Amino acid sequence: MIEFERALQEVLNRARRLGIESLSLKEAVGSVLAEDVKSKFDIPSFHKSAMDGYALCAKNLESAPVDLRAVGTVPAGGFYPGKVKKGECVKIMTGSPLPEGTDSVIMIEFTKDKREPGWVRILRRVSKGENVCLQGEDIEKGKIVLKKGTLIRVPEVAVLAILGRAKIKVYKRPKVSILCTGDELIEPGYRLKSSHIYNSNGPMICSLLTSMNIENQYLGIAKDEAKDLKKEIEKGLRDNLFILSGGVSMGDYDLVPKVLRSCGVKAIFHKVSIKPGKPILFGLRGRTLIFGVPGNPVSTYLTFLILIKPAIEEMMGKEISLKIEKGILKTDFRQKPGKRKHFLPVYVKMKEKQGEVFPVKSYHGSADIASLLPANGFMMVDADVSFLKKNSKVDIILW
Ligand code: AMP
Ligand code: MG
Numbered sequence: 173m174i175e176f177e178r179a180l181q182e183v184l185n186r187a188r189r190l191g192i193e194s195l196s197l198k199e200a201v202g203s204v205l206a207e208d209v210k211s212k213f214d215i216p217s218f219h220k221s222a223m224d225g226y227a228l229c230a231k232n233l234e235s236a237p238v239d240l241r242a243v244g245t246v247p248a249g250g251f252y253p254g255k256v257k258k259g260e261c262v263k264i265m266t267g268s269p270l271p272e273g274t275d276s277v278i279m280i281e282f283t284k285d286k287r288e289p290g291w292v293r294i295l296r297r298v299s300k301g302e303n304v305c306l307q308g309e310d311i312e313k314g315k316i317v318l319k320k321g322t323l324i325r326v327p328e329v330a331v332l333a334i335l336g337r338a339k340i341k342v343y344k345r346p347k348v349s350i351l352c353t354g355d356e357l358i359e360p361g362y363r364l365k366s367s368h369i370y371n372s373n374g375p376m377i378c379s380l381l382t383s384m385n386i387e388n389q390y391l392g393i394a395k396d397e398a399k400d401l402k403k404e405i406e407k408g409l410r411d412n413l414f415i416l417s418g419g420v421s422m423g424d425y426d427l428v429p430k431v432l433r434s435c436g437v438k439a440i441f442h443k444v445s446i447k448p449g450k451p452i453l454f455g456l457r458g459r460t461l462i463f464g465v466p467g468n469p470v471s472t473y474l475t476f477l478i479l480i481k482p483a484i485e486e487m488m489g490k491e492i493s494l495k496i497e498k499g500i501l502k503t504d505f506r507q508k509p510g511k512r513k514h515f516l517p518v519y520v521k522m523k524e525k526q527g528e529v530f531p532v533k534s535y536h537g538s539a540d541i542a543s544l545l546p547a548n549g550f551m552m553v554d555a556d557v558s559f560l561k562k563n564s565k566v567d568i569i570l571w
Contacts, residue, residue: 173443173450176478176513180494182440183454183479186461187486190344190412197332200324202385203342204489209318211335214308218269223303226283226292227252227274228261230300242292246271261292270304277303311335323490343489346412350377351391351404353419353428354467359393372541373417373465373472380476386484396425398434405435409460412487415480418467421451428464429453437462445555447512448538449475461487468538474515474550477571496552499527499568505553505560512555517547520568529566 174182192206221227228240245263246252252262252271261278262271270277276298284293311317317335318328324342332340357371358364374390381388389411394404396419408414419428420442429442437455444452448471453464461483465475482492499520507514517535520527529551535543552567553560560566 173445174441176444176446179441179444179452179454180479180482183461183483184486184492186440186456187483188459189489190346190487192341193344194339195342196339197329197337200332200340200342201326201329203324203345205318205320205322205324205328205340206343206489207341208316208320209332209335209337209340211311211313211315211317214313215311215334216305216307216309219307220305221246221264221266221268221270221277221303222305223277223279224266225264225277225279225281225303226261226294227256227264227270227277228294228298229256229258229274230276230298230302232258233278233294233297236297237293237295239286239291239293242290244271261294263292275300275304279303321489321491345386345488346484347387347389348381348413348415348484349389349391349408349411350374350381350415350417351408352393352417352467353396353401354393354417355396355425357393357418372469373467376469376472377415377417377476380473380481381484384481384484396427398427398431401427401431402435405431409435409437409457409462411460413461413480413484414463415476416462416464417472418465420453420464420466426451432462432464444479445512446474446478447510447514449515450512452479454479466538469541470517470538470544473541473544477550477569478515494569496567496569497527498565499529499551501529501531501551501560501562501564501566503531504562505531505564507553507558509556509558514553514555515550515569516553517543518549518551518568519546520549520570527568527570529568 240261243260244252246268248265248267251269256271256273278298282295286293352371352374356368358368360370378388378390391404394401416428419426437457439455442453451466452475455462463480465472482494485492517532519530532543532547549568549570
């Protein structure tokens with residue numbers, strides 16, 4: 173059995189980048205950029221109107237209200253071909269280029285149509301540059317807009333689009349397979365037989381991966397029987413990362429470690445000094461990372477967050493999001509001292525930059541997945557601690 177910190181290091185040491193690929197913009201969300209992205213042109217690429225109104229020269233309005241000749245209209249996507257002279261203005265729509273000879277825009281609300289066609293009354297003055305977005309004010313030509321290593325979220329997709337990029341170089345994201353094991357498991361949607369339970373880890377692990385934009389292949393439920401297990405395990409070992417749920421503890425039917433070994437998987441560690449989640453197994457075959465997580469759902473959830481998610485992030489070039497922060501415990505806390513670091517579901521309420529930590533009162537162990545419903549984090553308590561007083565500082569991990 174090894175300590176959690178050591179286990180995380182062993183995992184990260186073996187999580188290798190998978191190379192670079194070119195993705196279309198639509199597919200890129202959730203990936204990490206593998207190139208610096210420069211702008212090839214100014215944005216906006218011309219001085220543009222920020223309002224619907226009239227483009228004019230501010231100094232012509234010194235004696236406003238004043239009547240000007242409206243000599244044309246610029247629709248969005250169009251332009252005014254001539255030069256605007258003294259005493260003239262051009263009707264303009266939001267986003268259109270400013271005609272030559274103008275330097276500002278008066279909002280339509282501050283103008284009045286005159287009876288005589290072709291004339292407009294301007295009711296107030298504007299300052300030079302009012303309601304105009306200057307060429308290059310958002311992004312200057314030649315500037316590095318997005319650096320290699322940036323996570324592509326939705327705003328990054330939109331910025332790549334305005335730069336005209338249809339494809340983008342990113343680090344490959346791992347492909348992940350999931351296999352659940354256990355003769356007692358039934359998929360949700362089917363009839364529950366006595367002494368059976370619904371499989372919650374399958375949907376849970378797939379959803380954890382989907383929420384990270386990681387492609388996942390669900391292999392279903394394997395029986396607690398070596399031949400069936402081996403057949404399904406061979407399928408999962410083809411991907412970059414393989415997660416198995418259940419069958420890694422000490423029971424008579426916990427066959428996963430043995431069958432993995434017979435498939436050529438080398439165990440790096442089996443058992444980590446954490447509660448829950450102790451029986452977790454981590455192994456390698458070729459470049460495939462294999463995690464066997466204990467079947468109790470809180471163990472599965474926790475070990476995904478603290479070991480599997482960091483591995484995936486490392487493989488895809490993303491900064492590790494796992495952070496151990498400090499919070500203030502808002503009740504007294506007691507536990508029976510043990511040998512393993514204890515992770516307990518807590519609700520953390522942010523108050524003036526400091527998290528107030530409320531342990532979930534009803535939590536009664538690793539099978540109790542419902543205890544995660546009111547929670548948004550885990551509190552970490554060292555094994556030898558038996559009592560923590562209200563207002564003690566505690567380590568927390570937020571989801
Ligand atoms: P195991 O890790 O196979 O020894 O299972 C430990 C406990 O977790 C047992 O009570 C199992 O019934 C339960 N369990 C195992 N797999 C799942 C699963 N996929 N979904 C929900 N509970 C599970
Ligand atoms: Mg089992």
